[in-house]
Amino acid sequence: MGALSENKKAALLSILILVVGCLIWEMSIPAQKAAGELTEYELLTGGGQPKAGVPPPSQVIGKAWEQLSDPFYDAGPNDKGIGIQIGYSIYRVLTGYFLAALIAIPLGFLIGMSAVAYKALNPFIQVLRPISPLAWMPLALFIIQDSEASAIFVIFICSIWPMLINTAFGVAGVREDWVNVARTHELGALRTAFTVILPAAAPTIVTGMRISIGIAWLVIVAAEMLVGGTGIGYYVWNEWNNLDLTSVIFSILMIGVVGMLLDSMFSLLQRAVAYAE
């Protein structure tokens, strides 16, 4: 065992925890008695019917296999494959998110470069930032009159703040010396912004983007439960209404996996722009 690397040891331990966890979960779910073992009274009170209960992991795995082997089937409004549902969610998240980035990053640049702009906009940011994104939903639905666009708006409004604040913070914190280097090289405002300030602030900006995508993915589930129709959030709620807990657990896991993938994409980006002083 001493020959194994740290990573291998950790991987083995992870698998062990998973297996033991699933076994405990499997065993802690009471098996349903066969109809033959029931008393007449139990049969009369419906004890023979299949009971709704938390499913064991074996069932969840079976469900996952079934869903993932055909993720894109479309059998009507209430029966779409998990791939389609997740696709809708990702589409909404990315649309709202990139619209937010398009506004937050240039605006953050401006705020970070100008002390006056920072002080003027700060009260608005401080009031708007703590508002739960779902609180915007009724207003968005009324004004936009379209549930799809409202969901995108909610993503937009929740992902704009971390990007805006981090960009402003990163830009304002660029070392004076580096700006002086740009000045002594007679770089224009635009070239200074792109060749000095942007790379200098990039790690902070990408951190803000990473926080935003995480929040956006958290919020989309709740938003889709409200607006309905399509998406992974709607799917979870729909399966709850169907009392199909196996699907609920499976989709919860899928939300986690997709969130992890989104986050790791930004972690790669973060590594690409990082620098050591």
Place this chain on the structure above:
Amino acid sequence: MATSFLSIEQLTQRYPDGKGGDFTVFENASFGVEKGEFVCILGHSGCGKSTIMNILAGLAEPTSGVVKMDGMAVSGPSLDRGVVFQNYSLLPWLSALRNVTFGVAARFPDWSKKQVVAHSTAFLAKVGLTGDAIHRKPSQLSGGMRQRVSIARAFANEPKLLLLDEPFGALDALTRGTIQDELIKVWSGTDQTVFMITHDIDEAILLADRILLMTNGPMARVAESVEITIPRPRNRTTIVEHPNYYAIRNHLVQFLGQRSADGSSTPPSEGMHRPTTVRIDKADASEPEDPEPAPLLRAVEG
């Protein structure tokens, strides 16, 4: 003096002192620097050396007075005036080479990429950086190597005036010696004018043609201009044997230890304040001034 390549005329810097009044760092400082000259400025902390440097670089504005270079008043930073900052100021996300090409590309926008790289590589080689090292990021280089990159960046731009703000302040004595030699090697191949701040008397004597001495702030003045009458090329090990070396050194030590504090309390009289020129040459018998001996190893506060 009006014909000096670089002419500093009646420069005054005041800051509000927070009590409604003004705090004068220096007043009516005037001096000239000739083309191709290597000038060091010595003085205690707080006398405004760095402020003068920032004004020369165009990074700061004086309260009053003008700086003229080649007869033109300086306003704002320019590629004609290169700066080597004490803390290197390399861009940490660029490799050593890219830090130099960054400047060269700004200086010579018409050059092809290949030309820029060749020029930059040549200047890095002049300060002893070759091979793999030039592709490393500043964080992977030692302090001495970083300062070499910074010097190469400034020289590669071929500015008319090079401003060095305590470039060796953060380096250990051995590295400092090597880079001083490299600096002189790069400089002597050009007709560049160098203006350097330092705290180190021996460094100033080794490098400079002339040393400007500043009195203590507030109300600092550029009091003296001491010529270094030791012929080049100078060598750190043999320079001490030159008869003028200790005479000059003693004069400087005495000024910084004692006379820099005198007279700073009396406000300077009106008009231009040219520094008194001091020439100490033992070989020249007509030299009347023989400074009284001062303790040789007197520490000069940094």
